Amino acid sequence: MNEKGMAADDGKRLFKQVYDHVIHRIEHGEWKAHEKLPSIRQLAEELGVHRLTVFRAYQMLKHNEKVYVKEKSGYYVNPNDPDRVVLEYGEDQPIVASGKLINSLSDIQRVSAAYQFSQALIDPNLLPNLFLSDYVKKVFDLYPKLMGTYSTVQGDEELREVLSRYMMQNHHTQLQASDIMITTGAQQAIDLLSRIFISPMDAVMIERPTYSAAIDIFRQQRARFIPVDIHHYGYDIANVERLMKQYKPRFFYMNPTFHNPTGYTVPSSQRKQLVELAERYRCLLIEDDAFHDMHFDGPPPQPLFTYDTEGWVVYLRSFSKYVAPGLRICAIIASPTVMKLLFTAKSLADNGSPLVNQKIFLHYFQSERLQQHIEKLRIALQVRRDIMEKELTPTGWNWVSPRGGLNLWIKLPEAIPVEQFLKECMQQSISFVPGIICDPLRKMRSQIRLSYSFINEKQLQQGVKNLVTVADRYS
Template sequence: MHIEIQRNADVSITKQIYLSILDHIRSDLLEEELQLPSVRELSKQLGVSLVTVVKAYQKLEQDGFITSVQGKGTFIRKIKMEETESKKGTNSYDWQLSVQDYLPRSQFARFHQVPEKIHLSSSMIDPGLLPNRYLEQEIHKMLSENPKVLSQYGEIQGDKALRQAMVEYLQRMDLPTSPDNILVTSGSQQGIDLIARTFVGPGDVVVMEAPTYPGAIDVFRGRGATILTIPVDSDGMRVDLLHNLCDKYKPKIIYTVPTFHNPTGAVMPTKRRRQILEIAKSTQCLVIEDDPCSEIYFERKPPASMKSLDKDGHVIYLKGLSKILAPGCRIGILATSGSIFKRLLAAKANTDLGSPLLTQKAIIPFITSKRMMDHLKKLRTALKIRCDLVLEILSQHAPEEVSWFIPKGGLNVWLTLPSWINTDHLLIEAKKEQITFLPGSACYPTEQENHHLRLSFSYMNEQQLTQGVTTICNLLKSAIDLKIYQDSSPHF
């Protein structure tokens, strides 16, 4: 178990230890009943006092995440987080804890594929809304005309024809670029990872929104970054707070989802986008603009991307095609320029020598045809219907103490509950009803707020959405009436 201690951080060392172990537990990196290092062992390993570790362990035990057995040691107790299956077999794997790892957390993966029938936890699109049959036909056609595609490596930078197609696609979104400045990735998640591998090391400051996309938190925490957060309002990242923070800490990277922000759905206006660029320019830092679904707007097109406003090469733009076109293809692109691009290309070579050629070739005919625009138009209509349905159910059935942001596009609705409700605990009850959602705790890099949850309306059909959201509303009513699922947030 790797715990990164940042001695110059504003967060106390006791709290850093608490949060790090909690992240390991929530990420399923520490199994039920696994023995933790003794207080003396951990204090020696981290170079901190015994009292510091004792306080962290006491808080974890107080909040129900670990248990101490006199004469035996301290053990993980995850029953408060989720129901666990009975252990199978008699083999003990406790010895594996002695094998050092460098994974501080990996929370998002456990909400991506789940066994529950009503899946509201991951921002995926209903396969029935995607052009599966057309892409199947294109793959058969391509293989019949060019069977050698399976015996060839693609370019590390990405297939040139696909890069050209993406240039034309981005131009329709008012984002000019060139094939030479595009890197094809295995989804936007790999783009985030490549940037982190290339530019972020232990102690480097990364500024993120709070809340934000959990997959990005996992990556930057894995690099040992010092993550500082800026709260989000209805217009996205609070620039007034960002300016003061950047003057004080000089970040290496600002990570933002300015269009249909994940998880809140906020859309950043052009003025604020320009302000962030000015801050990046004055502090000589990079801006990662993550754009998973700006095409999914319900009323009018969102503002132009930050990348289209960037004249000095500060923005690294990420666009994923998995959600809106073909999740199985795992295709995304990264657009930037100058030496930043060259270094990211080298990182891509070190990682995988290029994304699969077959899937790149398969989507080119669709992207370059009118079918793509027709598909996006139909997708917007279908998802707006589902979003409106969820909002209507919430209006009718949610307790008055619950509020939510009304999205103008994207795939999610963000709910805020009374501050004393812990949605990690609420999730346990939802799973008993075969329903999942994303608890807010997964979306906060540092100071966790446990009284939020994200509902994704894009994957389930209307009947499933009705059942799932209504059930969650009923669980919330019970929680408020009986004052249960109370939060046990850390206080240090």
Template sequence: MKSEQTALYKQVHEYMLTRIQTGEWPKDKRLPSVRSLAELLGVHRLTILKAYQLLKEQGHVYAKDKTGYYRKDSDHISNISEEQPAIRSYIHNSHLSDIHREPVTYKFSASVVDPTLLPNRYLSQHAKEIFDKYPHLLGTYANVKGDEELITGMSAYFQKYDRLYIPEESIVITSGAQQGIDIIAKVFVQAHDYVLIESPTYSGAADIFANRGAKLIPVSITAAGFCLEEVEYFMKKYKPKLFYTNPTYQNPTGYTVPVEQRKQLAELAEKYQCIILEDDAFREIYFHKTPPPPIYSYDTGGYIIYLRSFCKYMAPGLRICAMVAHPSLMKWLIKGKALADNGTPLLSQKAFLFYLTSDRVRTHMEKLRIALQIRKEKMEEALRDHSFHWDSPGGGLNLWVRIDETMDKNKLKAMALENSISYVPGQICDPLERDIPYIRLSYSFLNEQDIRKGMHVLTSIYDSLLTDNMHK
């Protein structure tokens, strides 16, 4: 498969480049041979050769006839003073995090809810009540698995509002879904393992798997869901360790996988012994009808790990997520959680328990859904008179917008940032970082007035660039 080979080739190139830039591979000393690197990384020699050739084209290495490749001096990190330790880092860059750090006024890149729409005052008014009930709260570590009261409350919540029976022993509390994905990856994925991942996808998950050295196999998701024949073909051919999916109001597309496919995905997971990591971060943000039950609800073989995060729409600052799995997997996940932080902060768990079990939570969700639908419609109204294309989502926080294929994407992004506007380029949401003609616009963070102002500026920039293209 061409796209998979490209991903592997890029991973090998990055592995080699990191060692050059940190000085681990010294100047003018013969670099590891094609054969030795192929054996070390478990890949074909041609893959190593292609990576070396690219490094040569980029000016990082040079070749000597019959002796091999050597590093050029210019790539060594030279700005480290003698007083500083020459520390080497092997962590991959987080492109989404880089975008979020941009200091802009119109943050269409932020797939989070406007803080003014969250129950801040309610929680602050009842903070003393929480401390009165748990006077030793700040002096107590939480259980690694999670606070027992919160786990009981979550189990009851799932059964009451989702008609989903989840036994308490199947729940671990994590510090957000991101930590859950990271724990699962560290527990079950090693370098060169295959991982199926929907395309486009949540880039934070792709970054985690890339850091594990996984070989990513993109699985296309559309408004109709997945092509299950393709999913089964990949599972049979690659024997992946897991399949990462966000099937309900998917980030970035807003698509929802239909119920029939959810049942079949659970069957495929059991048939091919492939863990499905179901990231369910937007379940309660629906605008018309409630979404279908999670894939987890159809699991009979214990191959589905379910992440139910409440960060996006209840209390982002508390970072509470339920990681749900069969007991056969749970024993390993608890060990992974212990290594991560030895337990989510107890204060966060007790504060969230207070809110989750209150009558206020349902009122909040009803009002929040109305507010977000209004903001979505305001953004769609701003897009309509321009050459954009998108499928209007039934929930979630984002619009996945197709732009003109002739558009200079780098120039569009640069001009947007110059005008204090940020969005997520489609390339970041592609597991293989292909240059696709899409952008993700989030309507959840800004109020209606700021959406109107920011979108007016963005569409004006877009139209002017299109006009320039026509005149070339």
């Protein structure tokens, strides 16, 4: 696409962002029924956009009956908007919801399915459940008053000390326990960071595609998305620099190691360049690393944060996926400036993650059994990846075989309508993630994510056969 085409595409995205911004403020009750909206000039100045962009957004609001127009007066909130979320509480006391909370991935995963390809989780039968139960008993013997106290907001100091030594040993970087915060999974970390750094209409760089829950979290904060395509070779670094320079984003959220949903891994050479760009354009990098140890052909490159000397990388290292998902343990590594902000945000969210979970994880994490478990788990996941790929090979569908992680990112033929395909698969008790919810532009209508990690080998083989059978109806 040439520069003119890119500018036009940016304009299309921007007026839709303004539209969403107005809708959000109406839903939050900032502008009530029959109340006049700001003039086109006023809102354009407030948001820092062209007046034509606001005009197009207002026209779309009018077309969708969100607002109405009084001639020579302006735009007003339509009291008869059929989509407005109102919960009745008594006869005369309506409670208006503060907004439409969306979690597209959760909506799919809540549906029960025998062949669950939408869950990027590990089969519980692959986890050392009996061994973990023994550790639970051991932990309560060591800490008999464990249930009677809170964790600190930053997290258990003993756990943070162990994790700092682990990071220094494995990633050759200097860390202290004070550089680490424990959160209840990576998703809480993403949510906290979004609350700290995103104000309405702030520009945020985000991979395309990316983790769908992150999209929903950032959208709830009314971020303005600046998509960055991720490929099997990484990013177009020149384009990343252009976007940082042009939009001055608050941060770039990325998942560069066994990327979710594609499985791609960004090479070392680009990681160093990305940190240099972050320093040059003062753009925070949020590095989400959920699958680092789930490699099949050797360890991945070192995380971006190992190249960072100025504090421009916030590193999220989740251990929940492959150690004990129920414990929900994630470590945030951040500069003192960011950590101070996280203190306040975390204290408002839960005043500290559960201490029981942290102590159980701590003692299991230090055991020799953990390393044996991880080695066996890598083999089991690679076998399941191979089974899924073997069953899919006759279809002629396109994907890049991942060298780690839990997912296949597949390009289906144009003849298969993914929304209808998902509906029919659900009727056959098969679930998967449609690519559109992983796309901040919501245009990836031919891609799907299949997770090969959650069901056993026999179920996996049969489930993929059934999925292909449903797809054959569209041939």
